Amino acid sequence: MSETSASATAASSHRLTDPRLLVPLGLLALYVIWGSTYLGIRFALESYPPFLLAGVRFLGAGIALYGFLRWRGMAAPTSLQWRNAAFTGLLLLGFGNGLVCFAEERVSSGIAAVAVASMPLFAALFTGMYGQWPNRRESVGLAIGFAGVIVLNLGSSLSGSRLGAVALLVAAMCWAFGSAWSRRHDMPSGPMNTAAQMLCASVALLAFGFLNGERLPSHPGTQATLALIYLAVFGSIIAFSAYLYVLKHARPALATSYAYVNPPVAVLLGILLAGEHLGPYDLVGMAVILLGVMVITLGRARGAGAPSSPRLRFGGGAR
Numbered sequence: 554m555s556e557t558s559a560s561a562t563a564a565s566s567h568r569l570t571d572p573r574l575l576v577p578l579g580l581l582a583l584y585v586i587w588g589s590t591y592l593g594i595r596f597a598l599e600s601y602p603p604f605l606l607a608g609v610r611f612l613g614a615g616i617a618l619y620g621f622l623r624w625r626g627m628a629a630p631t632s633l634q635w636r637n638a639a640f641t642g643l644l645l646l647g648f649g650n651g652l653v654c655f656a657e658e659r660v661s662s663g664i665a666a667v668a669v670a671s672m673p674l675f676a677a678l679f680t681g682m683y684g685q686w687p688n689r690r691e692s693v694g695l696a697i698g699f700a701g702v703i704v705l706n707l708g709s710s711l712s713g714s715r716l717g718a719v720a721l722l723v724a725a726m727c728w729a730f731g732s733a734w735s736r737r738h739d740m741p742s743g744p745m746n747t748a749a750q751m752l753c754a755s756v757a758l759l760a761f762g763f764l765n766g767e768r769l770p771s772h773p774g775t776q777a778t779l780a781l782i783y784l785a786v787f788g789s790i791i792a793f794s795a796y797l798y799v800l801k802h803a804r805p806a807l808a809t810s811y812a813y814v815n816p817p818v819a820v821l822l823g824i825l826l827a828g829e830h831l832g833p834y835d836l837v838g839m840a841v842i843l844l845g846v847m848v849i850t851l852g853r854a855r856g857a858g859a860p861s862s863p864r865l866r867f868g869g870g871a872r
Contacts (some may be wrong), residue, residue, distance in 0.1 A: 572802040579795035586792040588818025592826060593780045593788060594654055596714070602767035603654035608758030610781060611646055614789035622745050628748050637738045639774035640751030644731030647757045652724035653771070659717035666819035668721035670702045670842075673723040673809040675729035680805045683733060691806035691849050698813040698845025704838035723810075730807070732800060732834035747794045763808035765834030806849045813842045 597606050608666055623629065630638060657665050675686050687695060741749045800808045817839035 562707060567831075570626065576799055577806075579799040580811065582792050582795040583799065584814040585818060586787050587811055588666065588794075588815040589654075589822055589866045590784055590788040590792075591657070591666045591815070591819040592822045593784045595662045595827070596780035597777050597784060598654065600770045601781060602762060602769075603658055603821070604651050604758050605763030605769055607646070607654050607768045610755075610789060611636070611650075611668050611758065612755035613749040614785040615748050615755055618744060618790050619748035619752060621826045622748060627743070627745055630668050630745060631739075631772055633739055634741045635749060635753070638746065638749035639753035642752075643733040643737075643753035643757055643804065644727045644734070646750060646754035647761075648727035649724050649731065650754075651758050651761075652727075654721040655749070656717040656720040656724070660721070661823070663816070663820045663823045663859035665717075665721055666816040667702055668718060669725050669728075669814045670816050671699070671722070672697060672725040672729050672812045673806065675726050676732060676805050676809045679733035681787060683737065685805065687806050688802075690816045691804070694810075694845045694848030695696055696845075697848055698810070698842055699707050701838045701841030701845055702816065702842075704841055707834050707838075713804050729809070733805070736800065744794050746791070746797055751789060751793070779826060810846045810849050813846050817842060821836045 596604070653665055654670065660668075677692075677695060680686070707748075736771070740746045796811075797809075819837070820835060
């Protein structure tokens with residue numbers, strides 16, 4: 554291979570691993586895939602109980618991803634990394650996802666997505682406790698996005714229960730705290746972080762589900778099983794890996810902006826696939842939500858012009 558060809562190959566490889574390319578692609582995956590998982594959970598709950606659904610989902614995805622990574626020669630996590638992955642996985646996937654599944658037995662997929670959209674506000678609070686408050690433009694974007702969530706909720710015909718609402722609020726808080734905590738501790742590298750968290754969370758979810766009296770169905774429906782497979786492959790392996798990558802390479806407000814896009818995606822899918830209705834408040838709310846995401850993105854781009862600012866470091870303490 555000539556020196557010119559080698560240089561071109563190296564340059565092409567660098568572009569493919571450039572965060573300026575991978576962060577937008579990761580955000581796109583989070584916006585679309587995680588927006589669709591709310592409806593996927595609803596379909597899967599037709600046959601599977603909530604905590605066993607989440608446990609089976611993460612167990613299957615975790616085993617497949619961990620086995621593939623070890624086969625490719627990636628080192629296993631250290632004992633400290635397993636401990637940190639267990640704590641973070643319990644927060645993000647155990648409480649964060651398990652409680653969403655629990656709540657969707659009581660509320661619709663759309664209202665679940667709307668409630669979880671409060672997560673960036675908790676993320677801003679928890680990262681602020683570590684000294685990384687959102688800048689002014691990001692704060693404006695967060696406020697606009699939350700206002701859009703309120704408008705979307707005002708016009709919704711979806712109903713929920715108090716227990717479901719509390720579960721969704723706790724889920725959002727746990728996800729936000731787990732995201733902030735993980736950035737400052739020694740975690741497994743790359744996709745091994747995803748696999749370790751899913752394996753650890755699956756043990757807790759399955760144990761809690763069986764202890765709570767849940768049982769796996771003997772004859773699950775085809776649609777429910779296909780939804781479970783979709784959740785494991787796309788919602789867990791692909792989208793969760795993208796989230797951890799964006800979380801490492803972007804500011805908190807941008808990394809969590811998917812929570813503002815997921816509600817309109819979930820509502821639109823509900824209209825197309827589950828017969829839900831969209832009113833004028835919903836249209837306005839979704840427009841305001843997307844405006845908030847745009848402001849957050851622009852705030853990050855403006856902030857990147859000051860590399861000396863400690864605010865721009867997103868690596869976390871022990872990384």
